Amino acid sequence: MRNNEQRVLFLGFEALLSPIRLFATSCRVLVFSIVNIRLHGREITNQMFESAVLSLPIILFSLTIVSLMSILEFSWHMKLVLKQDALVPGFSMVLMVREVAPVVTAMLLTSRVGASIAAELGFMKVTEQLDQLKLLSVSEVEYLVIPRWVGCVFASITLTLASLVTSICVSTGIASRFMNYQPHEFFNTLFVFTKAFDLGGGLLKAFCFGTIIPFVSCVCGLSCQGGSRGVGQAATRAVVQSCLFIIFADFFLSYWLWTF
Amino acid sequence: MNMLEVKNLSKVLGERQVLENMSLSVQQGEILFVLGRSGVGKSVLLKTIVGLIHQDKGEVWIDGEKTHPERELAMVAVRRQCGLVFQSPALFDSMTVKENLIFGDEDKARHISATMAWLKLPEKILNFYPSELSFGFQKKVSLLRTLLSNPKYLLFDEPTTGLDPVTTNLVNDVIRDCAKARNMGCLVVSHDLQSAYHLADRIVLIDQGKIALSGTPSNFKESDYPLAVAFRKGTINFAEGY
Ligand SMILES: Nc1ncnc2c1ncn2[C@@H]1O[C@H](COP(=O)(O)OP(=O)(O)OP(=O)(O)O)[C@@H](O)[C@H]1O
Ligand SMILES: [Mg+2]
Numbered sequence: 001m002r003n004n005e006q007r008v009l010f011l012g013f014e015a016l017l018s019p020i021r022l023f024a025t026s027c028r029v030l031v032f033s034i035v036n037i038r039l040h041g042r043e044i045t046n047q048m049f050e051s052a053v054l055s056l057p058i059i060l061f062s063l064t065i066v067s068l069m070s071i072l073e074f075s076w077h078m079k080l081v082l083k084q085d086a087l088v089p090g091f092s093m094v095l096m097v098r099e100v101a102p103v104v105t106a107m108l109l110t111s112r113v114g115a116s117i118a119a120e121l122g123f124m125k126v127t128e129q130l131d132q133l134k135l136l137s138v139s140e141v142e143y144l145v146i147p148r149w150v151g152c153v154f155a156s157i158t159l160t161l162a163s164l165v166t167s168i169c170v171s172t173g174i175a176s177r178f179m180n181y182q183p184h185e186f187f188n189t190l191f192v193f194t195k196a197f198d199l200g201g202g203l204l205k206a207f208c209f210g211t212i213i214p215f216v217s218c219v220c221g222l223s224c225q226g227g228s229r230g231v232g233q234a235a236t237r238a239v240v241q242s243c244l245f246i247i248f249a250d251f252f253l254s255y256w257l258w259t260f
Numbered sequence: 261m262n263m264l265e266v267k268n269l270s271k272v273l274g275e276r277q278v279l280e281n282m283s284l285s286v287q288q289g290e291i292l293f294v295l296g297r298s299g300v301g302k303s304v305l306l307k308t309i310v311g312l313i314h315q316d317k318g319e320v321w322i323d324g325e326k327t328h329p330e331r332e333l334a335m336v337a338v339r340r341q342c343g344l345v346f347q348s349p350a351l352f353d354s355m356t357v358k359e360n361l362i363f364g365d366e367d368k369a370r371h372i373s374a375t376m377a378w379l380k381l382p383e384k385i386l387n388f389y390p391s392e393l394s395f396g397f398q399k400k401v402s403l404l405r406t407l408l409s410n411p412k413y414l415l416f417d418e419p420t421t422g423l424d425p426v427t428t429n430l431v432n433d434v435i436r437d438c439a440k441a442r443n444m445g446c447l448v449v450s451h452d453l454q455s456a457y458h459l460a461d462r463i464v465l466i467d468q469g470k471i472a473l474s475g476t477p478s479n480f481k482e483s484d485y486p487l488a489v490a491f492r493k494g495t496i497n498f499a500e501g502y
Contacts, residue, residue: 128350131312135344136364136409137336 015241018223019215022141026149026215029141040143047151051113052158059108059159060166066104067096067167071174085179090192092171097194097202098258101163102156103250106209109156110242114217117148118238121221122231130222140222148214156210157203164202201257208253209246216242262323263287264342264413264445269308269318271301278304280469282318286413286445291435293456294449295491296466302449303347305466306415309447310344311335322413343411347418347449349398351390351405358386361405368408378437379404380430396423403431407438413445414438420452428452432459453491457481465491 032038074092075085121144124130133140168190175181217238224234265285271278278301286292296302307313309320311329320327322341328334351360362369376383379400390398403419416435420428432455438444450456456463456477463480465473467487473480480488 124352127353128346128348129352131307132346132350132352134312135310135339137339138364 018219019212019245022145022219022222023211023215026141026145029139030146030149038142040147043143043147044150047147048154049151050116051109051148051151051155055109055112055155055159056162058112059105059163062108063101063104063163063166064170066100067092067170068174070095070100071171071179075179086189087192088179089171089175089181089186089189090194093168093190094193094198096164096167097198098254099250101160101167102202102205102209103246105159105163105206106156106213106246107243109152109159109210110213110239110246113152113155114213114238114242115235117214117217118221118224119231119235121218122224122234125222125224126227126230145214145218148218149211152214153207153210156206156213160202160206197257201253204257205250205253208249212245212249213242216245262412262445264309264323264447265321266305266309267319267321269305269320270316271304271308271313272316273304277469279308279315279318282466282469282471284464284471284474286447288412288445289439289443290461291439291446291448291459293460293463294447294466295451295453295456295463296449297487298451300466301469302466303417306344306417306447306449309415310339310342312344340409341412342415343406343409343413344415345403345406345417345419347421349390349395349402351398351402353390355389356386357388357390357393357401360390360401361386361408365409371408371410375404375407379407379434396427399423400427400431403434407434411444413447416446416448416450418450419448420450420455428455435459 070092071088074088078085078088121130124133124144130140133143168187171190172183172186175186176183220234220238220241224230226233263285265283267283269279269282282305284292284294294302294305304313308315308329311320311327314329320329322338327338351357352363355363358369358372361372372386373383381397381400381404385393385397385401390401393401399419399422403416406414414435419431419435423431435446435448436459439446448456448459457480460477463473463475463477464471465480465485465488467473473483473485473488475483481492483489
């Protein structure tokens with residue numbers, strides 16, 4: 001019993017420490033490869049395209065629905081308490097910039113990109129492609145991890161911005177169609193509570209989440225064992241662990257940026 | 261001394277002692293066949309030599325220099341001298357055949373045509389993805405990739421398993437050429453007894469993690485060691501613990 005508890009504790013620590021260790025190694029390798037001009041440019045652009053451009057439709061669609069819901073929901077609450085909903089645009093924008101846009105984008109990226117990273121690297125591991133990489137003296141951090149990191153950070157930041165723009169358009173549209181706002185009137189009240197610092201905080205979150213996803217997923221893929229079952233488990237672990245990491249990181253960042 | 265030497269190599273994987281005090285050597289220009297039943301640890305032996313698996317005990321020496329598998333940077337030179345052709349083709353599936361071949365060193369492109377002709381591979385496959393090739397072609401491409409880096413020692417992990425008789429003969433010819441015409445040292449892990457009789461200068465038989473028999477093909481043919489007898493007959497006497 002005691003042994004089992006220790007094992008679970010050890011595995012938990014391992015899950016936490018491995019991505020951090022890989023992150024440290026990658027920072028070192030990144031500096032080294034920039035100094036030696038040994039970045040795999042084509043691989044990096046591929047990853048940027050795969051992570052950002054291919055995720056764009058699903059993220060814009062989801063964010064449209066989420067911002068629509070948040071406007072309607074806010075309006076209902078305000079009318080209930082204050083008997084009017086004039087502050088809806090301002091409040092919903094703050095929520096969008098600080099929380100919804102970075103977090104929902106990151107969650108969707110995790111399920112699309114994180115799972116695919118873990119499955120791809122896991123498959124490479126079980127088919128000895130990673131061993132072959134070592135035989136060719138190509139660093140797996142340099143060739144596999146860093147391009148995915150750059151791709152994910154790029155995707156996370158640009159998609160967060162894109163989802164903000166979408167949500168502004170959608171909420172203006174909804175408000176003028178269903179809530180008797182004039183579009184310009186709604187638009188003008190959108191930014192009453194939002195400051196540049198909020199946008200900076202939201203983008204900092206996007207950067208952190210865009211870093212968490214590839215490192216957690218790469219660790220899951222690179223440590224994958226067994227055959228197809230191992231690959232499946234690696235993908236599942238990547239999504240679950242990335243989501244948990246993102247939720248924790250979101251809490252700490254929000255506390256540090258806006259409450260502290 | 262121009263040779264690849266393995267000295268007292270031991271490795272435990274999981275609960276099992278896969279390699280136990282294993283010693284062998286291959287000289288340049290020599291073909292050594294390593295035989296053994298499935299799961300005895302032949303692939304583990306080859307991966308240990310190039311440092312993909314770290315041994316628990318023992319040493320690997322190349323041309324009189326000891327290798328240090330724990331130092332990744334030092335292994336770069338070792339892996340340049342020792343080419344390993346994996347049991348599975350292990351081609352990068354996101355790249356075309358050509359990209360696979362030149363990956364890591366663009367200079368290799370210059371020798372592609374000649375080497376492809378040697379392996380009787382049509383040039384049109386260069387633009388194919390590995391998944392568009394049959395298993396046999398994938399294995400040949402994987403062999404081609406290793407040959408292109410022109411190593412001093414070649415380690416083959418079951419190079420002819422799963423190939424038709426014509427391709428098997430072709431691969432055997434390539435192995436012979438590598439050793440005799442190009443003076444490479446070849447360590448071939450195989451189950452194919454006919455190829456071994458045909459090509460090997462020496463045969464080593466591994467049994468339960470240890471070297472059970474080492475000698476020329478004619479030594480192997482005459483040996484009355486139970487596993488050698490079983491290999492020749494193709495049947496196993498289970499009463500003797502096999
Ligand atoms: N990474 C690993 N972790 C744990 N055990 C392993 C690992 N790799 C190999 N083994 C075990 O080591 C033993 C030897 O495996 P190996 O692949 O070397 O066999 P082999 O002699 O090459 O067999 P075959 O002829 O079927 O290819 C097997 O029992 C295998 O289960
Ligand atoms: Mg094997």
